[in-house]
Amino acid sequence: MGIRIALAGNPNCGKTTLFNALTGSNQFVGNWPGVTVEYKEGKYKSDKEVTIVDLPGIYSLSPYTLEEVVSRNYLIDERPDAIINVIDGTNIERNLYLTTQVVELGIPVVIAINMMDVVEKNGDKINTKKLAEEIGVPVVEISALKNRGLKEVVSAAVAAGKAALPQEPKHRFNGSVEHALAHIEELCLHNISDANIQRWYSIKLFERDEKIQEKLGLSKDVIDHIEQDITSCEKEMDDDAESIITGERYNYIGTIISGCVKKANRGMTISDKIDRIVTNRILALPIFAVVMFIVYYISVTTVGTYATDWANDGVFGDGWHLFAIGSKDYNDASEEFTGNQLIVDGYDLYVEENGTEPTGDFEYPVEDEETLKVDYETASLEDYAAAKAYLEKNEEPDPAEYGVWVPGVPVLVEKGLDALHCNDILKALILDGIVAGVGAVLGFVPQILVLFIFLAFLEACGYMARVAFIMDRIFRKFGLSGKSFIPMLIGSGCGIPGIMASRTIENDRDRKMTIMTTTFIPCGAKLPFIGMVAGAIFGGAPWVAPCAYFLGIFAIVVSGIMLKKTKLFAGDPAPFVMELPAYHWPTVSNVLRSMWERGWSFIKKAGTIILLSTIVIWFLTFFGFTSDGFRMLEEDEISSSILAKIGGAIAWIFAPLGFGNWEATVASFTGLVAKENIVGTLGIIYGASGDVYQTMANAFTSASGMAFLAFNLLCAPCFAAMGAIKREMNSAKWFWTAIGYQCIFAWVIGLICYQIGSLILAGSFGVGTVFGFLAIAVLIYGLFRRDKYKN
Amino acid sequence: MKTLKDVNVGETVTVAKLNGEGAVKRRIMDMGITKGVEIYVRKIAPLGDPVEITVRGYELSVRKADAEMILVKED
Numbered sequence: 001m002g003i004r005i006a007l008a009g010n011p012n013c014g015k016t017t018l019f020n021a022l023t024g025s026n027q028f029v030g031n032w033p034g035v036t037v038e039y040k041e042g043k044y045k046s047d048k049e050v051t052i053v054d055l056p057g058i059y060s061l062s063p064y065t066l067e068e069v070v071s072r073n074y075l076i077d078e079r080p081d082a083i084i085n086v087i088d089g090t091n092i093e094r095n096l097y098l099t100t101q102v103v104e105l106g107i108p109v110v111i112a113i114n115m116m117d118v119v120e121k122n123g124d125k126i127n128t129k130k131l132a133e134e135i136g137v138p139v140v141e142i143s144a145l146k147n148r149g150l151k152e153v154v155s156a157a158v159a160a161g162k163a164a165l166p167q168e169p170k171h172r173f174n175g176s177v178e179h180a181l182a183h184i185e186e187l188c189l190h191n192i193s194d195a196n197i198q199r200w201y202s203i204k205l206f207e208r209d210e211k212i213q214e215k216l217g218l219s220k221d222v223i224d225h226i227e228q229d230i231t232s233c234e235k236e237m238d239d240d241a242e243s244i245i246t247g248e249r250y251n252y253i254g255t256i257i258s259g260c261v262k263k264a265n266r267g268m269t270i271s272d273k274i275d276r277i278v279t280n281r282i283l284a285l286p287i288f289a290v291v292m293f294i295v296y297y298i299s300v301t302t303v304g305t306y307a308t309d310w311a312n313d314g315v316f317g318d319g320w321h322l323f324a325i326g327s328k329d330y331n332d333a334s335e336e337f338t339g340n341q342l343i344v345d346g347y348d349l350y351v352e353e354n355g356t357e358p359t360g361d362f363e364y365p366v367e368d369e370e371t372l373k374v375d376y377e378t379a380s381l382e383d384y385a386a387a388k389a390y391l392e393k394n395e396e397p398d399p400a401e402y403g404v405w406v407p408g409v410p411v412l413v414e415k416g417l418d419a420l421h422c423n424d425i426l427k428a429l430i431l432d433g434i435v436a437g438v439g440a441v442l443g444f445v446p447q448i449l450v451l452f453i454f455l456a457f458l459e460a461c462g463y464m465a466r467v468a469f470i471m472d473r474i475f476r477k478f479g480l481s482g483k484s485f486i487p488m489l490i491g492s493g494c495g496i497p498g499i500m501a502s503r504t505i506e507n508d509r510d511r512k513m514t515i516m517t518t519t520f521i522p523c524g525a526k527l528p529f530i531g532m533v534a535g536a537i538f539g540g541a542p543w544v545a546p547c548a549y550f551l552g553i554f555a556i557v558v559s560g561i562m563l564k565k566t567k568l569f570a571g572d573p574a575p576f577v578m579e580l581p582a583y584h585w586p587t588v589s590n591v592l593r594s595m596w597e598r599g600w601s602f603i604k605k606a607g608t609i610i611l612l613s614t615i616v617i618w619f620l621t622f623f624g625f626t627s628d629g630f631r632m633l634e635e636d637e638i639s640s641s642i643l644a645k646i647g648g649a650i651a652w653i654f655a656p657l658g659f660g661n662w663e664a665t666v667a668s669f670t671g672l673v674a675k676e677n678i679v680g681t682l683g684i685i686y687g688a689s690g691d692v693y694q695t696m697a698n699a700f701t702s703a704s705g706m707a708f709l710a711f712n713l714l715c716a717p718c719f720a721a722m723g724a725i726k727r728e729m730n731s732a733k734w735f736w737t738a739i740g741y742q743c744i745f746a747w748v749i750g751l752i753c754y755q756i757g758s759l760i761l762a763g764s765f766g767v768g769t770v771f772g773f774l775a776i777a778v779l780i781y782g783l784f785r786r787d788k789y790k791n
Numbered sequence: 792m793k794t795l796k797d798v799n800v801g802e803t804v805t806v807a808k809l810n811g812e813g814a815v816k817r818r819i820m821d822m823g824i825t826k827g828v829e830i831y832v833r834k835i836a837p838l839g840d841p842v843e844i845t846v847r848g849y850e851l852s853v854r855k856a857d858a859e860m861i862l863v864k865e866d
Contacts, residue, residue, distance in 0.1 A: 060821035064814040093847040094823045239826075243809065246820040250828070250847075263848075275850075284837040469852045473838040476854075577822050577857060580843060580850040 003161045004051045004078075005044075005154070008071065008102055009086030010095050011057030011506075012462075012581040014114040017590055018086055018144035019054040022154065029597050031730050032070045035508075044154060053080060059094070061101045063211045066508050075105055076197065076215075081161030082108045084153060089119040089126060089141075090582065092261055093253055099135065100249045103169045104203060106196025108160035109137045112153045117143040118584075123264030131260040136170040145587060166196035173248050176236045180206055180229040188222050206230055207242050271462075271582040278463070284470050291463065292489055299451040300493030300524075307446030308494070316439030319399065319407040326403025333397040340387035342366055343379045347388075370676070371531035372683045372692050373540075410435050425632050428622065429615075437614035440674065440720050441607045444496045449599045451490060451497040455504055456594035460586030464504055465578060472576060478560025479569060480517075481510035487518045488556070492549075495519040495717050499724040500598060507576075509569050513560060515728050516738045519717040520555040522548045525675040526713055532679050536693040537705030548713055551749075555714055559745060562782035568737065605730075606723025613719040617673050620646065621666075638684055643669055656768055657711060657747065658704025658754035668711070674718050703757030707750040714746035748775050793865070795830065795844075795858035803831045804863035811860040823847040824861060 009015045020027075023042025032039045037056050044050035055074060056067035063069055075083070085102050087095040092113070103109050113119075113126060132139040138156045142149035172178055184202040192198055204212040205226055213223060230241050237244050268276075278287055298304065314320030321327045346364020351357055362384075363376040379387075399405045407415075413435055417427045458464045464483065471482035483505045491498025498518045505511040522530060526548070534544035563569055622633050624641040633641055639662075647665035654660045663685045671678040686695035700708060716722060716739045726735045755772025758764045798804050806828050809816055823846050824830070831845040841854040853861075 060817075062817050062821060064817060091849045094849055097821070097823065240812070242817055243820060243825070246817075247825045247827075250823060250825045279834065279836070279843070281835070281837050465852075469836055469841065469843065470838070472852075472854070473836065473840045576841065576852070576854045577818055577824075578852045579822070580852055582850075 002049050002051060003082070003158055004053060004080040005157050005161065006053045006055055006075065006080040006083050007086055008055050008075075008083050008098065009057060009114075010059055010088065010091075010098060012579060013057065013086050013088040013091075013095060014144045015054065015057060015086045017587065018084075018112070018114065018142070018150070019052065020590060020593060021144050021147060021150055022052055029601070035066050035070060035730065037066050037070050046151070046154075047158075050154065050158060058098065060098060062207075063209055067506075069211070075102075075107065076200075079107060079194070081164070082110065082157040084157050085109055085111050085137075087111055087113050089113045089115045090122065090124075092126065093257055096253045096256070097249055100169075100171055100252065101200075103135065103137060103167050103171075104200040106166045106194070106198075106200065108157075108163070108165060109167050110153060110157045110160055111135070111137055111139045112142045112149070113139060114142055114144055116141045116148065117146050122269070125262040125264075127260040131256065134170065134256045134260065136168060169199065171249075171252050173245070174237070176233050177206070177244060177248065180233045183229045184226055187225060188216065188218055192216075203245060206233075207245055269582070271584070274583045275466075275580070279466050279469060284466075288467070288470050291458075292485070295451075295454045295458075295486070296489055296493070299447065299454055299497070300490060304447040304450050304493065304497075307450055308443065311446050312439065312443040313408075314406075315408055316410060316435070316443055317408045319405055319411055321399065321402065322404035322406055324403075326399075330397060330399050330402040333402070336390075337394060337396055340390045343383055343387040344391055346379065347384050368531075370528035370679065371535060372679055372687075373531065373535040374691065374693060409439070428632060429618075432622065433615040433618040434611070436618065437611040440614050440718075441603060441610045441723070444494065444720055445599050445603060447494060448497045448500055448602055449595055451501065452595040452598045453591060455486070455501055456591040457586055459504055460584075460590060460594075462581045462583040465580050468578060469580060476576070478557055479510070479513045479564030480556075480560055481505045481507055481514065484510065484514040484518075487514050488521055491518040491521045491523060493524055495521075495523045495721040496602075496724045498523075499721060499728055500602060502728060503598065512729065512734060512738075513563060513569065515725055516563070516741060517556045517559050519721055519725075519742070520559070520714055521552040522713055523675065523717075523721075525718065528676050529671070529678045529712065530709065532682065532693075532696075533705055533709045536696040537700050537702065544709075548709065551710060551713060555745065555749070558779065558783065559741075562779070563741075565782070565785060565787040602724060602727060605727035606720070609726055610719045610723040613722075614673055617643070617670065621670065636684055636688060638666065638681070639688075641666075653747075654711075654750075656754070656771065657707040657750040658701065658758070659708045659711075661699070663699065664708055668715070671712055672716065672719055672722075674720075675712070678712060701758070702761050703754045706757050707754035710753045711746045711750035714749055715743045717742075748779070751775050752779075792862045795832075795842075795853070795861040795863050796855045798830075798832045798863060800832050800834055800842075802865070803829055804865055805829055806861060807864045808862040809860060810862065815857065816860065819853075819857065819861070822851055823849075824851075829866075830861075830863065 007015050007019055019040060019042065022044055024045045026045065027040060027042040030039045031037065040054035042052050042054075044052055053074070055071045058065070058068045058071050061068060061072045083102055085099050087099065099111060113128065119126060128139040128141055138160065140149050140153040140156055142153050144150070173181070181199070181202045184205050185198050188205070189198045189201050192201065201212060201216065208230065234240055234244070239247070277283060310320055321330065343364060347358070347362065349364065350362050358381070361378050361380050363378055365374045366377055367374050410431055414427070414431055417430060455464075458467070467485065468482035471485045475482050475484050484502070486504070487498045487501040490501050495518060498521075499515055502511050502514040502518065505514055530545050530548045534541055538544050620643040621638060621641050623630070624633050624637070624644065626633070626637065626640045638644060643666050644662050647662035647669065651660045651662050651665045654665060663682070667678045667681040667685070670681040682696060683692050686692045686699070689695055722739060725738055729735045729738060752772050752775050755768045756776070759769050759772070792807065795804070806824060806826055808826065809819065809824070828846060833843045833845055833850065835842050841852045842858060844851050844853060
């Protein structure tokens with residue numbers, strides 16, 4: 001017969017370490033239905049009959065946080081065979097508070113006092129035998145980190161589960177409370193099928209727990225009747241019911257530990273000393289800046305970029321040099337070759353345009369790969385002669401000559417398909433649709449993994465809580481958590497790990513708000529697009545890029561303030577009462593496991609949506625009706641594509657923003673695959689009639705260019721980031737709310753940019769201008785209206 | 792009466808009463824801040840809010856707005 005054991009305990013009590021130690025790799029990680037709270041289940045390593053469920057870390061079984069509700073619903077409805085209540089031995093007083101509630105559920109409980117190694121090192125003494133007698137449950141000393149007492153605690157729990165003797169709590173409340181509890185039990189709980197849980201229910205009813213009243217389906221009469229008992233007890237004790245119960249529990253704990261726990265009289269612990277420096281009033285911010293710089297520098301600038309480039313341009317591109325050996329030499333050689341090639345091509349172009357050969361220095365165009373910006377450089381006739389001689393002597397460098405060259409997946413797949421004489425359409429579907437889509441999913445995984453090593457480390461060592469402590473004051477004004485700083489910082493590199501980083505925020509509302517606003521910060525992929533708009537429409541003005549970042553921050557601040565006053569984020573504000581756990585050194589295996597779980601969950605939960613939408617956009621871009629009927633198109637035939645038709649049909653949406661044409665609309669669509677694609681698409685569309693930048697400058701005014709930039713920076717992010725949003729929201733409603741909000745907000749800001757911009761720059765005033773001012777008025781109203789949900 | 796918000800860093804006080812209601816109050820009590828417990832104010836965050844306190848042998852961060860609900864008396 002299988003046995004189910006639930007692990008219950010406070011956050012930071014080492015529950016996860018224990019769970020990992022007990023189950024090893026036999027784990028299933030998911031979500032509790034409909035909420036973002038993580039669900040973990042695993043088989044006990046030494047006995048596969050034993051299933052272990054890791055409940056979320058909670059301080060209490062009250063009905064106020066998602067974690068608490070999920071945990072207690074599981075314990076009441078699923079009734080596991082036994083509970084292992086994990087307790088942090090170094091913080092026993094508060095940890096026992098949950099114990100006093102868990103033992104009332106009628107399920108056999110075993111207490112595991114964790115971190116005994118630290119307790120002993122500190123010189124504290126815990127009389128476990130006496131503790132077991134006082135509470136009435138077996139108590140086992142363990143150290144999950146040092147693999148101590150694990151077998152004992154599981155066998156104790158299995159024995160308790162098999163014996164199936166209902167847990168009887170030894171604790172009794174004060175006479176007046178007990179009197180009321182007895183009344184409640186008699187009145188509405190005598191016919192409950194499982195008599196063992198009666199006491200827990202009666203206490204919850206005494207606390208006026210609405211969720212339990214509802215669950216038991218009590219009539220209004222009964223609730224009123226109970227109310228009399230509660231009020232008379234409250235009068236007698238001169239306090240409210242919840243306070244009476246909580247106070248009594250802590251008093252009871254006080255009496256237990258005074259007899260069982262002896263704390264060594266010691267000075268400051270190492271953790272205290274670290275904390276004195278790390279959250280010092282003067283040093284805290286500089287240290288914070290340094291930590292954030294290291295995280296950003298490694299996970300975004302250096303290792304993260306290598307990892308993403310390797311995955312995107314190597315594995316899912318042309319290929320890569322094994323261990324990067326030879327990469328630099330190859331790049332240098334390739335650059336030299338291209339440089340010479342450009343001079344020779346420029347010379348030929350001059351001859352073609354002027355009909356004669358240049359007699360002295362001549363200019364030749366150099367196009368920037370990322371932004372398609374064309375610059376002119378000057379070469380002399382000697383340069384030309386040298387370049388020509390170089391090209392005669394050298395062939396285009398072959399990467400395979402510089403190191404072990406591993407071809408990318410698309411190259412290999414293409415070779416395979418060619419060998420099979422695959423149909424062109426099928427080949428394009430596989431290469432540009434499926435392989436590119438898989439690449440879009442997997443391309444970001446290396447960077448996510450690098451980032452999550454850091455986040456797991458910061459969380460496990462205790463610094464993450466200090467991040468919230470330090471940054472709380474700024475972020476809470478916008479309905480965000482102090483921990484939102486990290487998603488936003490990372491989001492300036494790439495939105496996907498940024499969104500995933502919001503996982504560290506406990507509070508549900510803060511987390512959702514962070515997910516919704518993180519991608520407003522321009523990510524790395526938006527930079528070429530910003531560069532293109534700045535270069536083509538604003539003559540290379542240096543203020544465009546900083547403006548894009550200010551716009552992102554502005555969007556976060558405005559959205560935060562507006563959204564927190566809406567019904568979406570309404571409800572009692574969760575108080576920010578946060579434990580600052582003692583610092584400790586995390587284990588490598590736990591950090592790696594946390595990293596892997598998160599990376600894998602991105603692939604699993606976000607993969608499908610990214611893959612499918614990439615294929616859909618590919619199909620719409622490369623198929624269309626031409627003069628010779630419906631067929632697959634070449635890249636430069638995008639104007640005949642289905643996407644161009646759709647773009648043309650809905651371009652009117654963007655007319656008030658000044659770019660109501662199919663070109664800009666199509667570019668915005670292809671930007672959903674990856675934001676840097678906007679540049680490529682515009683390059684193809686505008687490049688057909690000559691100079692890309694010139695054509696683009698003619699197509700946009702300053703005002704409509706600003707609107708186009710603002711809209712594309714703020715609207716729905718790329719599919720990969722949308723996949724991450726879907727994964728982190730874990731709810732279709734919230735996913736669409738986030739995407740919908742981003743698009744509408746982007747549209748409104750675009751409208752204001754274009755209409756007010758046109759008024760100021762061109763002095764044009766019309767109906768649109770009125771709507772522009774109206775949009776500003778709506779934003780101001782949203783910002784300053786009274787928060788009617790706040791009490 | 793003095794609230795936790797007005798207590799200086801380095802002082803130890805005893806909780807006399809908790810104001811407020813519902814989730815906020817319950818959460819504060821769940822964390823061990825109940826009538827009669829001793830609170831030591833350790834430090835204030837670098838930006839002036841929240842405050843870090845020691846209660847029942849562990850460290851807790853409390854916003855000043857929430858600290859205002861906690862009435863205290865000096866030892």
